[in-house]
Amino acid sequence: MVWESQPSPLRNDEDTRRSFIMTGTSSDELDATLAALTNDPRVTIRRNGAPDPDGRCVVYWMQRAQRGQDNHAVDLAVKIAAALDLPVVVYFAGISNFPHANLRHYAFLNQGLVDVEEDLAARDIGFVMRRAPHESHERFFADVQAAIVIGDENPMREPERWRKQLASALEIPFWTVDTDVVVPSKLIEKAQYGAYTIRPRIQRLLPDFLHPYENLKAHRPWRRPGGLHTDSVHEDITRGWKELDRSVEPVAAWRGGTHAALKRLRYFTAHMLEHYDTARNKPEIDGSSCMSPYLHFGHIGPLTIALAVEEAAKKHPKLRPARDAYFNELIVWRELAVNFVKYTPNYDSHECAENWAKETIAEHARDEREFLYKLADLEHAKTHDDLWNAAQTQMVRHGWMHNVMRMYWAKKILEWTPDVKTAVKYAIHLNDKYFLDGRDPNGYAGVAWAILGKFDRAWGERPVFGKIRYMSGASTGRKFDSKKYMQQMKVLPEQVSLF
Ligand SMILES: Cc1cc2nc3c(=O)[nH]c(=O)nc-3n(C[C@H](O)[C@H](O)[C@H](O)COP(=O)(O)OP(=O)(O)OC[C@H]3O[C@@H](n4cnc5c(N)ncnc54)[C@H](O)[C@@H]3O)c2cc1C
Structure with missing residues (x-):
């Protein structure tokens, strides 16, 4: 399928000409490489222009998709960095006032950051977490001399406002990647009336997007500059935050992070999927996947789950009805909710x-x-x-x-x-x-x-x-x-x- 392409991110920009001094590639080659990357319907150019020719790395500002593997935004950052011959560093800002977040949410998030760091290190990608009051994005991008910033997508009001603010404040390009849906949300072009209207659209588009992630290794390993401020993900991210609501305690039965999510997913596809369609209606049994907290924090992407379920159904054809029932929840209903929030400004009223x-x-x-x-x-x-x-x-x-x-x-x-x-x-x-x-x-x-x-x-x-x-x-x-x-x-x- 051919997707409508976005305007070239580089052409007609004087800086482009200089950026090739870094890479040794021709300006047309680099322009073509970057333009090809923006043809991906997951990618949105939030701020146009050429990467900073004096930049020393590509930064992925990780906000929604809190995972170091199976993440299209990481893959894109790696590809751009390879074209520019630069390393990649992922940045996570631990803000203390995320709307309605309390200790329970932060504890789960904190557990996930440990896996992010480990999984990125295995790909030679740097990871820096800075927690409030040191979390300024602009400060970080300047400290590491970012050439271009990649972000992810979240249709909710506040995170979208932050992205817009960042796009207007930055002087380097800023692209975002829609990696927490199976079908890129901009391909469902308007508000959908119900599951019955979004379902045929999703079914038509699905074969184009049920493809494994690339999980590329960085072309150049990132080396942390001496003296760069970094907070440890192994410590309590919330320490000292006086305003945080600590009345809602963490839940011991849940462990946050990509590794726990994948463990549960493996168990679900091996032992539970077969009975999902009936068991999911029984609150007294452990019959559904319990992926929702992991999906919310981006510890796992819906595509990872969909591919695992699809794989199980390919191996055991008797699982096909269960796969269809599961896809109806994971993809149709979940992406209907994304569509609802994206196109309904008063979604919480x-x-x-x-x-x-x-x-x-x-x-x-x-x-x-x-x-x-x-x-x-x-x-x-x-x-x-x-x-x-x-x-x-x-x-x-x-x-x-x-x-x-x-x-x-x-x-x-x-x-x-x-x-x-x-x-x-x-x-x-x-x-x-x-x-x-x-x-x-x-x-x-x-x-x-x-x-x-x-x-x-x-x-x-x-x-x-x-x-x-x-x-x-x-x-x-x-x-x-x-x-x-x-x-x-x-x-x-x-x-x-x-x-
Ligand atoms: C009043 C109400 C409030 C809800 N609040 C939330 C919420 O805050 N966060 C949340 O993630 N879900 C919410 N849901 C949707 C749904 O109940 C949960 O996603 C589901 O129970 C999570 O359990 P699971 O991961 O085991 O689901 P499974 O049955 O294993 O389904 C797999 C995935 O499909 C998606 N899914 C399943 N059911 C729905 C649904 N009805 N609508 C949209 N997506 C679905 C979820 O992402 C889920 O993780 C709410 C539903 C209702 C009716």
């Missing part, structure tokens, strides 16, 4: 509902609620509903919740709060505070689906919900061994370990 949903919500705004709970009642699992309380306990103590329970959990928040605005606000607050995979497009899409009927259709009318799909405790609890699930949640986290 009740205002993002479709018109039919807004109408039915307005019609039922004054319906009497049988139970009304305050945020603290919900947070501390103090409701009349044991099944809901068990789900809330799983969230708070385990940092994760089963998909079936997430649906039920969010729908009850709509039922038990005074209005839809409050319901969305409480659900997102709890989702982002406690889940390791929170603060993610999937969370905003999930809450919008459950409370606002987004990506769903209108159902039979009933009090409070109007035409938004309803879930009752009795029917939800009958579909699996809910007694066992509630019992398990009483002993969390000590007796439930995923690994």
